Amino acid sequence: MVHIAVDIGASSGRLVIGKLKQKKIGITEIHRFENGFSAKDGTLYWDIDYLLNEILYGLQLAKQAGYRVESVGIDTWAVDYVLLNKKGERMKEVVSYRDHRTAETIDKVTGQLARERIYEKTGIQFLPFNTIYQLYEEDEKVIMELDQLLMVPDYLNYLLTGKAVMEVTNASTTQLLNIGTRQFDQDLLETIGLRENQFGELIEPGQQLGPLKKEWFPAFDLPDCEVYVVASHDTASAVVGTPGTGDNWAYLSSGTWSLLGVETDSPVVTREALQENYTNEWGVFKTYRLLKNIMGMWMIQEVRRHLPEKLSYEELVVEASKVASFQQYIDFNDERFLNPENMIEEIQTYCRETNQPTPISAGELAACVYNNLAIIYTIAIEELEKMTEKQIRHLYVVGGGAQNRHLNQLTANLSKTTVFAGSAESTAIGNVMMQMITTGKIKDLEEGRNIVRSSFPLEEFIPKSTDSSFIIKEFKKIISEGGRMDDSKSFDYESL
Structure with missing residues (x-):
């Protein structure tokens, strides 16, 4: 049985097969594809439907190659999100964090709630593309009809399983979570005009989300497998995989x-x-x-x-x-x-x-x-x-x-x-490793990093x-x- 890491960055994505044998992790790339945003009517958008299609195609390739897939986990970049209506349908295309709509928004928000206070609450750095500033600039009509917001990897998990949750490593980059209560901060939500019940349930990485709903995608020959919640922020997965x-x-x-x-x-x-x-x-x-x-x-x-x-x-x-x-x-x-x-x-x-x-x-x-x-x-x-x-x-x-x-x-x-x-594929390694910890194949993070260290070569650079x-x-x-x-x-x- 193998695990599949779906690792999607801002420039490219890949599906990587991971397996543990004799206390060594082996990885094999099964599918790679390009990613990027495009401009439409002056706004930069991601093509989320294209990403879903590439995930499904990669899973099909894994099955056709004879792999017995136990689980799949998804990580992507942070801060960007998907808005759903009451029918669970996407309300609009996914705007890229590199869009210029939030260029001046930090000053608008900190004019209502002091910068020092926001940092004290969240511990998150001030970047113009943080989710809080993107939401501040959202169309009011869209916000009024909004039923639920999911981060990009959470939305992809939702499409595969029907389960809507928000994994915390990615959710923390919204600059909306209170670092003390580990919940959404009410003052920050009020600043952008949203409610806590408009966000998916917060969930820690290392949990089983549910089975892949292969019957929803009859055009693809998909494996029987479970979808696991990993560290869905790609940087979080990369750090997991750092030896x-x-x-x-x-x-x-x-x-x-x-x-x-x-x-x-x-x-x-x-x-x-x-x-x-x-x-x-x-x-x-x-x-x-x-x-x-x-x-x-x-x-x-x-x-x-x-x-x-x-x-x-x-x-x-x-x-x-x-x-x-x-x-x-x-x-x-x-x-x-x-x-x-x-x-x-x-x-x-x-x-x-x-x-x-x-x-x-x-x-x-x-x-x-x-x-x-x-x-x-x-x-x-x-x-x-x-x-x-x-x-x-x-x-x-x-x-x-x-x-x-x-x-x-x-x-x-x-x-x-x-x-x-270390490895160029550390994010995929960390993604796979988290699935192995969840299934009990690896005891904990320390053991996992020791296994990574013995599984992949390191090149040393001594200061001159x-x-x-x-x-x-x-x-x-x-x-x-x-x-x-x-x-x-x-x-x-x-x-x-």
């Missing part, structure tokens, strides 16, 4: 976004955490993920998309390694890089505005992205050490970005932290000597001064 040991490690889930943080038993809701915009997303077994959202591989994906020459990601890394390091200092967490019309032009415009050398070639642009991501990662590690009062000795990089050896070494050099690059303190100091100074650089500034730093 960290001890209490001095951090994780970097490197995909479209870079999520860098530590796993804690209690939330860190301090003035400093608020000031630095750290979040306390909920994890499995009532843990928390104290982390920072960093604009990740989205940057290089968009740069690559707009390049005149068609280079692979591997070729971009090679070209970047030929360029002198740290020619520009850019805070890629600036909202202007969230979804510009053309990422290359946005980077170049920023550099001209701030009197910095303008990257032109593919290698210069790629180096600009990788160098600044390494700096931002290093600063995040420093901040986490200060907030948790623990030294971080190891950084486990998982997800697609783990394959970028150049960026891994840059990060090790700057942070003075040993970097371990470099004057990282000078680079970090210059970055902070320039960013704090609005990004502007003196004409006389030299960028002839030793390549890392």
Whole structure:
């Protein structure tokens, strides 16, 4: 019997077969498909029907391949949601978090309830696309007719089983859950004009939801299997699948976004955490993920998309390694890089505005992205050490970005932290592992991570000597001064 992880990110999705044999987890990709949003009448939407069809097709492939499927679990990206009417029907298409409708909404909401108060209640960082701000901007007529709201993975579970619940790791990203009561916060609901009974029942990961209703999908030859509730936020599943040991490690889930943080038993809701915009997303077994959202591989994906020459990601890394390091200092967490019309032009415009050398070639642009991501990662590690009062000795990089050896070494050099690059499929591994824990095949999270560590190779990156303190100091100074650089500034730093 095998378990299937349905792992859907903002750029692509996959169905992965997972099985446990002789205390080792083996995974096999059975189906992969593209994902993305598209514009319609000035709004960006996901195609949720397409995603459902790809899930069903992948399950059919698994059955046709002869796999005996015991269970399936779904994880996706966070914050986006589906609105259902009283008939259980979708009321409108699913808007993407990269839509610009919420660009000014944080100020509207914090004008009604103070920023400090919202953070004290939720422990969730302030990002313009958080669910609370999306709902604030929803059409009032739609809200009046709304019967139930489900997050994207919960809605896909609902389509497969008919059971409507809200899994907590994803639900916590709404910025609507009270971190003390672990329920929806009434003050925040009133701010956006919604009621608690308009949301699905909150449910912890690691539970059996119900059988796949294969009779609802006669066009597909589907397996007999159960649908399990896993950590449905893809980052939560990625952290489950991270093979960290001890209490001095951090994780970097490197995909479209870079999520860098530590796993804690209690939330860190301090003035400093608020000031630095750290979040306390909920994890499995009532843990928390104290982390920072960093604009990740989205940057290089968009740069690559707009390049005149068609280079692979591997070729971009090679070209970047030929360029002198740290020619520009850019805070890629600036909202202007969230979804510009053309990422290359946005980077170049920023550099001209701030009197910095303008990257032109593919290698210069790629180096600009990788160098600044390494700096931002290093600063995040420093901040986490200060907030948790623990030294971080190891950084486990998982997800697609783990394959970028150049960026891994840059990060090790700057942070003075040993970097371990793990599996690119850590989210699917964590998804499968949670199903195995639920069925009793794996005892607990600690045993599961030990199994992951022995099942998948880790590549180690030892820090090399470099004057990282000078680079970090210059970055902070320039960013704090609005990004502007003196004409006389030299960028002839030793390549890392």
